[in-house]
């Protein structure tokens with residue numbers, strides 16, 4: 001049982017070896033066309049978490065990055081937490 005718990009500690013601490021790092025992904029890929037001010041400008045057009053997922057996919061597809069859902073979700077979480085502050089849907 002003890003061994004089992006230790007295995008999960010790196011996941012809980014968000015180690016990049018196990019979980020996509022939304023902030024790092026964003027820094028590396030998403031700041032060439034716009035900076036983070038588009039997320040907080042008065043007339044920003046993303047107004048729900050679903051729209052945010054769609055927009056991240058759209059921008060990511062423009063870059064031809066072919067991210068996994070995990071990467072998209074990590075960046076959506078990062079943007080939501082730091083800029084948009086939508087509620088997380090209870091289904092997740």
Ligand code: HEC
Pocket residue numbers: 026029030031032033034038039043044045046047052055056059060062063075079
């Ligand atoms: C090829 C250029 C380009 C890149 C690279 C890019 N975007 Fe965008 N993004 C745009 C454009 C253009 C808009 C629309 C800006 C506007 O309406 O003024 C936009 C808008 C957005 C918005 C909506 C802002 C709002 O109004 O609420 C989000 C969220 C966003 N981008 C996320 C991302 C993410 C995440 C990445 C990295 C995967 C990324 N973008 C990379 C071009 C890009």
